[in-house]
Structure formats: structure tokens, C-alpha cells
Amino acid sequence: xxxxxxxxxxxxxxxxxxxxxxxxxxxxxxxxxxxxxxxxxxxxxxxxxxxxxxxxxxxxxxxxxxxxxxxxxxxxxxxxxxxxxxxxxxxxxxxxxxxxxxxxxxxxxxxxxxxxxxxxxxxxxxxxxxxxxxxxxxxxxxxxxxxxxxxxxxxxxxxxxxxxxxxxxxxxxxxxxxxxxxxxxxxxxxxxxxxxxxxxxxxxxxxxxxxxxxxxxxxxxxxxxxxxxxxxxxxxxxxxxxxxxxxxxxxxxxxxxxxxxxxxxxxxxxxxxxxxxxxxxxxxxxxxxxxxxxxxxxxxxxxxxxxxxxxxxxxxxxxxxxxxxxxxxxxxxxxx
Amino acid sequence: xxxxxxxxxxxxxxxxxxxxxxxxxxxxxxxxxxxxxxxxxxxxxxxxxxxxxxxxxxxxxxxxxxxxxxxxxxxxxxxxxxxxxxxxxxxxxxxxxxxxxxxxxxxxxxxxxxxxxxxxxxxxxxxxxxxxxxxxxxxxxxxxxxxxxxxxxxxxxxxxxxxxxxxxxxxxxxxxxxxxxxxxxxxxxxxxxxxxxxxxxxxxxxxxxxxxxxxxxxxxxxxxxxxxxxxxxxxxxxxxxx
Numbered sequence: 001x002x003x004x005x006x007x008x009x010x011x012x013x014x015x016x017x018x019x020x021x022x023x024x025x026x027x028x029x030x031x032x033x034x035x036x037x038x039x040x041x042x043x044x045x046x047x048x049x050x051x052x053x054x055x056x057x058x059x060x061x062x063x064x065x066x067x068x069x070x071x072x073x074x075x076x077x078x079x080x081x082x083x084x085x086x087x088x089x090x091x092x093x094x095x096x097x098x099x100x101x102x103x104x105x106x107x108x109x110x111x112x113x114x115x116x117x118x119x120x121x122x123x124x125x126x127x128x129x130x131x132x133x134x135x136x137x138x139x140x141x142x143x144x145x146x147x148x149x150x151x152x153x154x155x156x157x158x159x160x161x162x163x164x165x166x167x168x169x170x171x172x173x174x175x176x177x178x179x180x181x182x183x184x185x186x187x188x189x190x191x192x193x194x195x196x197x198x199x200x201x202x203x204x205x206x207x208x209x210x211x212x213x214x215x216x217x218x219x220x221x222x223x224x225x226x227x228x229x230x231x232x233x234x235x236x237x238x239x240x241x242x243x244x245x246x247x248x249x250x251x252x253x254x255x256x257x258x259x260x261x262x263x264x265x266x267x268x269x270x271x272x273x274x275x276x277x278x279x280x281x282x283x284x285x286x287x288x289x290x291x292x293x294x295x296x297x298x299x300x301x302x303x304x305x306x307x308x309x310x311x312x313x314x315x316x317x318x319x320x321x322x323x324x325x326x327x328x329x330x331x332x333x334x335x336x
Numbered sequence: 337x338x339x340x341x342x343x344x345x346x347x348x349x350x351x352x353x354x355x356x357x358x359x360x361x362x363x364x365x366x367x368x369x370x371x372x373x374x375x376x377x378x379x380x381x382x383x384x385x386x387x388x389x390x391x392x393x394x395x396x397x398x399x400x401x402x403x404x405x406x407x408x409x410x411x412x413x414x415x416x417x418x419x420x421x422x423x424x425x426x427x428x429x430x431x432x433x434x435x436x437x438x439x440x441x442x443x444x445x446x447x448x449x450x451x452x453x454x455x456x457x458x459x460x461x462x463x464x465x466x467x468x469x470x471x472x473x474x475x476x477x478x479x480x481x482x483x484x485x486x487x488x489x490x491x492x493x494x495x496x497x498x499x500x501x502x503x504x505x506x507x508x509x510x511x512x513x514x515x516x517x518x519x520x521x522x523x524x525x526x527x528x529x530x531x532x533x534x535x536x537x538x539x540x541x542x543x544x545x546x547x548x549x550x551x552x553x554x555x556x557x558x559x560x561x562x563x564x565x566x567x568x569x570x571x572x573x574x575x576x577x578x
Binding site for chain 2: 001003188191192194195197198199201202203205206207209210325326327328330
């Protein structure tokens with residue numbers, strides 16, 4: 001009798017994943033500038049979706065206010081580079097640290113709320129963030145500001161090098177986020193989190209501190225979301241309160257991605273991101289019809305496949321590309 | 337014998353309804369205590385108070401000499417209390433083995449091979465090994481009850497609390513369950529067992545208490561208790577096998 005945590009599908013996924021990753025790292029040598037921009041955006045959305053999925057799909061924390069951390073991270077990038085004189089790369093890390101620090105008091109406040117009230121609370125919190133940053137005249141107040149040219153130039157010599165660097169940063173954060181989520185969910189704390197997802201009463205009776213587990217997830221998610229936010233606005237080079245704290249861009253689309261792909265799985269956000277960008281790139285010229293199609297797709301998936309596209313695949317083929325669980329393998333001889 | 341659990345004047349009411357009324361009780365190290373009483377008498381409430389799922393309005397709980405009245409359910413579990421639920425509460429989306437692993441890692445604080453080995457041993461003992469890779473949500477009632485026991489055992493408890501674990505089982509299933517619980521008791525674990533299947537209960541426990549309307553109305557040697565007039569009145573129609 002032995003216990004294993006891998007599968008042959010997962011071993012194949014590692015090989016295929018490594019090949020894709022190498023090809024993506026090499027993109028600056030084979031892709032055009034527009035393609036790299038699109039890929040960069042895909043990676044940042046992938047990171048946001050994986051983080052939202054960790055919170056909503058595993059910790060049961062359905063937040064519609066993650067734009068608070070995206071916007072906060074973006075503004076911290078601007079503030080730390082312009083007023084702090086920090087290099088942009090250091091400022092991105094700084095945005096993560098500050099994101100964690102700000103997440104602590106926010107969590108203490110909104111963790112008093114449950115279910116739908118929690119969701120509304122997170123949204124109100126994001127609006128508070130937006131209103132506060134709209135008051136900071138040093139950062140352009142309500143109309144926003146641009147990242148000064150010398151700070152942009154300080155990143156790398158020449159435009160191609162800067163584009164490549166910002167592409168690699170986006171790819172890097174997506175890989176870091178997915179790896180972090182995977183390793184966390186495989187760890188002892190991740191096992192506790194999955195237990196909480198299934199049954200809070202039993203989890204508490206088996207020694208799991210529910211509040212603390214959720215709190216850690218919320219703070220870490222806040223930190224990483226702030227870093228993604230900093231990267232988003234490093235690409236955009238311009239920030240304003242409405243763009244930074246947009247519920248549509250940073251939460252509604254992200255929820256769409258996770259729900260379509262399959263909430264509560266690591267694979268789901270990856271599939272969902274690909275579907276979302278495929279739809280956007282083919283339909284966005286249609287204007288408002290594009291949003292209606294998105295809504296329609298969301299409704300159909302929720303009715304026909306409540307566990308998302310990956311949920312369908314997994315139910316049919318018992319497939320896990322990121323194996324989190326345990327399998328007991330019984331030897332023939334000691335079966336009876 | 338030092339006592340492992342001391343309940344002192346535990347009282348709990350929901351509005352006008354008193355579900356625990358000045359409950360006091362001592363459990364010795366290694367003792368097996370049975371609890372009986374009619375439906376709605378407050379037996380499960382007593383479990384919820386002991387394990388910390390509910391907070392009492394008055395009274396105190398000492399576990400291994402320490403006052404645990406204000407500790408959370410999770411802390412009490414890590415201190416060595418484990419329970420099974422009357423209505424099974426599986427982690428439905430996880431396999432039987434993973435359910436066991438939750439208890440071994442979170443409650444018993446084990447990791448890696450040590451946790452896996454404990455889970456495999458307990459699954460063998462509770463006869464769930466052939467379901468190790470089955471999702472807990474798809475188990476039959478008997479196997480859900482076995483899973484409750486499995487998880488409680490994987491928590492490596494000093495005090496094991498069983499809530500109607502034999503209810504709804506067939507005679508044969510009940511016999512194998514009693515055998516397992518006797519083994520656990522023999523290994524030195526203290527047990528509190530709520531059960532309506534009285535013959536199964538008194539074949540294991542050293543002492544029996546009777547609860548009605550949240551009050552303890554009898555406490556003593558199982559067979560003597562079952563013969564007392566008060567219990568006969570409550571349990572009119574329930575025969576005991578000697």
C-alpha cells in the first residue's frame with residue numbers, strides 16, 4: 001500500500017507546460033509588438049483570475065472589490081517611483097508589501113460580514129479607495145497622471161527592451177501566482193482551506209482555525225493583486241481613479257473568466273482566460289453586442305455546466321493537470 | 337485516576353428553552369461513558385458545549401485539568417478532543433483518504449509519511465480501505481458513519497466523542513462497529529458515547545448517564561441504571577439485552 005500525489009496526466013502536463021513556457025519566454029524574438037502586448041494582458045488577467053479563484057473558489061470569500069487592490073497597486077507604483085524615487089521594479093515589490101499591509105485592516109473590517117454582505121462590503125471598500133485616491137492632488141486627483149518619461153526610460157535602454165521587460169514581468173507574475181496557488185493548495189494549509197470549502201462545521205471540529213486560514217488567504221491575495229495592479233499600470237503608463245478602480249475591468253471580467261473556466265480548480269482560470277480573450281479578440285469590434293455575447297455565454301455555461309468548462313472535462317475524463325489530492329495505490333496482494 | 341474531563345454547572349438556553357440545565361459530570365482518564373435520553377433531551381447540545389461548537393451561558397469545562405470554556409472548537413480539537421457528528425459531515429468534494437488526512441494533519445499535527453501511515457492504519461481498522469479513493473459525497477450511510485469514526489481517530493484523540501454512530505446500522509454492521517470501539521477503548525482512549533442502540537452502548541461503556549430536559553437524572557453502573565424506575569419510565573418499551 002502506498003500513497004501518491006502525482007498522475008500520468010500531470011507528468012505529461014509538466015512536459016507540455018514547460019515547452020509552452022519556454023516558447024512564451026522566447027516571445028520577444030518571435031512575436032510582434034502588438035502580439036506581445038496582447039499576451040502580456042492575457043498573463044495579467046490570468047494572474048487576477050487565479051487569485052480571485054483562490055479566494056472565491058476555495059476560501060469562499062466572494063469579493064467584488066478586488067479592483068481596490070489593482071488600483072491601489074497601480075497608484076503605489078506611481079507614488080513610489082515619482083515621490084519615493086524607487087526604480088519601477090522595486091516599486092512593484094513595494095506595492096505588494098503595501099498591498100498586504102492595507103489588506104490587514106480591510107480584512108478586520110469586512111470579515112465581520114458574511115456571504116452577500118461580505119461581497120457588498122468589498123465593493124464599498126473599493127469605492128472608498130477610489131474616492132480617497134481621487135482626493136490626492138499630487139497624483140492628479142480625479143483626472144489622474146502619467147508616469148514621467150525618465151522613470152519609464154530608467155527601466156531599460158530602448159523601446160524594444162522595455163517592451164520585452166514588461167512582457168517578461170507579466171509572464172513572470174502569472175507563473176509566480178499559479179505556482180504559489182498550486183503549492184499553497186498542496187500544503188497543509190491548503191488542505192485546511194479545501195476542507196473549509198467543503199464543510200466549515202467539520203473543519204472547525206478537526207482543529208482548523210477558519211478565520212485565520214481565510215485571513216491569510218485574503219492578505220496574500222491582496223498583496224499579489226496589488227503587484228498585478230502595479231504591472232497593469234506600468235504597461236498603461238497612465239493612471240486615473242476611474243481606470244484604476246474599475247469594477248468592470250478588474251472584477252466583472254475576472255469573475256466571468258473564473259466562472260466560465262471552472263471555479264474551485266487551478267485549471268479553470270487558465271481555460272477561462274483563453275476563452276475570454278478569444279471572444280474579445282473576435283467580437284470586440286461589434287461594440288455593445290460583444291458584452292451581450294459575453295453575458296449570454298456566462299448564462300449558458302452557468303445553466304449547462306455550473307462547474308465551468310474544466311468541471312465538464314474533469315467529470316468526463318477524471319483529469320487533473322495540477323494534482324492536489326492523494327491517491328492510495330493498493331497492491332494486488334494485500335487487497336483482500 | 338485523574339479526571340480527563342470535568343463539566344461544572346453547564347447551562348445553555350435558546351430563548352425560553354433550556355437545553356442544558358446545570359450539567360455537571362466527571363470523566364476519568366480511560367473511562368468510557370454512555371449517554372442516553374429521549375430525543376430532544378439535550379444530548380447533542382451537551383456534545384456541542386463540550387467540543388466548543390456552542391458556548392454555554394454559564395458553567396465551565398475543564399479538559400486535562402485546563403479550563404477550556406473559552407477556547408474555540410479548533411483549539412479544543414488540537415488539545416485532544418475529537419467527535420463524530422450524528423448527521424455525518426463529510427468533506428464531500430474530497431476522497432475518503434483526504435478526509436482522513438485533514439484530521440491527521442490539522443488535528444493531530446502530523447505531516448508527510450507519518451500522517452499518511454496513520455490514515456492508512458485507521459482506514460484498515462474502520463474497514464474503509466477499499467473506499468480510500470472514493471469521493472466522500474458518494475458514500476452510503478454506513479460508510480459515512482465509518483468515515484466520521486475514521487476522521488475522529490485520525491485526530492489521535494485523548495477523548496473520543498461519538499454521537500449516535502450506531503443509529504441506522506444493521507445488526508452485523510453494529511457488531512463490527514462495537515468491536516472497533518472496544519479496541520479503541522482498550523488502547524486507553526477515553527470515550528463519551530451518545531447512543532439509542534442501548535445494547536450496543538452498554539456492551540462497551542463503564543458508566544451511563546441519563547439526560548432529560550437538559551438535566552442529568554441518573555448516573556452510575558449501566559445495568560443498574562437501565563433497571564431504575566426513572567429510566568424505565570422514559571424508555572418504556574425499550575428492552576435491554578443482558
